[in-house]
Amino acid sequence: MRRRLLSSMLLVAVIAVLLLGVPLGVVVVRLFNDEVAQELRTDANRLLLGVEYSLSQGQGISPDQLARNYPDRYLQVFVRGKPPIVVGSPPLVGRDLTEEARSENGYVRVSRDAAQIQQDTQARLVLIIALAVVALGAAIGLATVTSRRLSLPLQDLTRIAERLGSGDARPSRHRYGIPELDLVAEVLDRSALRISDLLAREREFATDASHQLRTPLTGLSMRLEEIVAAADQPEVVREEGEAAVVQVERLTAVIDELLAAARRQRHAQAAPIDVDDVVGQQIVEWEPAFRRAHRSLVLAGDRGLSALGTTGGLSQVLSTLLENSLKHGDGVLTINTSSTGRSVVIEVADEGPGIPEALGHRVFERSVSGGGGTGLGLTLARALVAADGGRLELVKRRPATFAIFLRHTRDSGRHHRVVSGPA
Helix, strand or coil: CHHHHHHHHHHHHHHHHHHHHHHHHHHHHHHHHHHHHHHHHHHHHHHHHHHHHHHHCCCCCCHHHHHHHCCCCEEEEEECCCCCEEECCCCCCCCEEEEEEEECCEEEEEEEEHHHHHHHHHHHHHHHHHHHHHHHHHHHHHHHHHHHHHHHHHHHHHHHHHHHHCCCCCCCCCCCCCHHHHHHHHHHHHHHHHHHHHHHHHHHHHHHHHHHHHHHHHHHHHHHHHHHHCCCCHHHHHHHHHHHHHHHHHHHHHHHHHHHHHCCCCCCCCEEEEHHHHHHHHHHHHHHHHHHCCCCEEEEECCCCEEEECHHHHHHHHHHHHHHHHHHCCCCEEEEEEECCCEEEEEEECCCCCCCHHHHCCCCCCCCCCCCCCCCHHHHHHHHHHHCCCEEEEEECCCCEEEEEEEEHHHCCCCCCCCCCCC
16 A cells, blocks of 8 residues: 555656646746847847947947957948958857847847857756756655555554454554544544443353352252152152252243343333242242251241332342352341331341451452352342342341342332343
């Protein structure tokens, strides 16, 4: 490209110099010839006036004086009754430029060698050619600078585009002082930011998906272990098999939610749900795991509560809280349900050491974990509750007590801002 730009600009410069230089040369030659002819006519008239004046004063005509007054001229003076006066060297026939002036007493001729005129003309043409060469040199320098200024940014933009295609989505922030190229660079920077955001969302989705799928799979694994352990007890096998089917259905629901979130089409459709059913189902699922850990689950508080939410979302949040307590907590885990004037509250608390003070205000931040985990569970749980129009809070650090605040069913007709979470 740089070579094409350079050759194109040089071609334009050469054409411009030719279009201007050739006519200028022709005009200069003609003007110089006209100037020489006019000068000879002026000399002839002046010489004739001098001769007439000398004759009227009765003075003679001195050839030496004429030679001094008209150097580089061939003069011929013809006066009636007197011999001709010739001054200077005669030029070759056919190679002279002659002008004459006449009067009643005679006439004069003034000639000049055409070779000398041609030398002067060539000197002027050489000057024009030298100026043309200087103009071409300036055009070459300007073309080189301009082509470099245009080609280097384009090469830089090409490298940036290639880097974006390879997955390196860092904006370059380069600007080149050329509006069109700066616009392209700005568009590439915006594309880099969008690509970076898409890649970050893709990585977050993969991380969230792995975390969200792990909890149902853990519950399903526990049910299958119970089935294997009670192979000689048909009633237990039936009960645990039914619980495993529930876990599979819940796993399917989680996958559907994750796929919808990946397409950015998840909008929580909160509807009245029976809090006792959801909490009871979670106790049934996690009771064997707590029993093996020599811990117990206790349900306390008000019964018969209903709230606005989604069964899958609330189940996932409770499952996350129970799993965290099983891993990091201790003692009896109590699930307490109650109703206030503004919310239906579900508190989950155990008798463990609680949450360190340094992590108390950051426990819901992404990738923050005090026990070697992924640090995603509570982040996704809070997002799920927010998507249903509620909120999840840490109300007490020691022992750790989490509270889920859901809307009353009487608020179903009101407009609430629903936040779509990453789950």
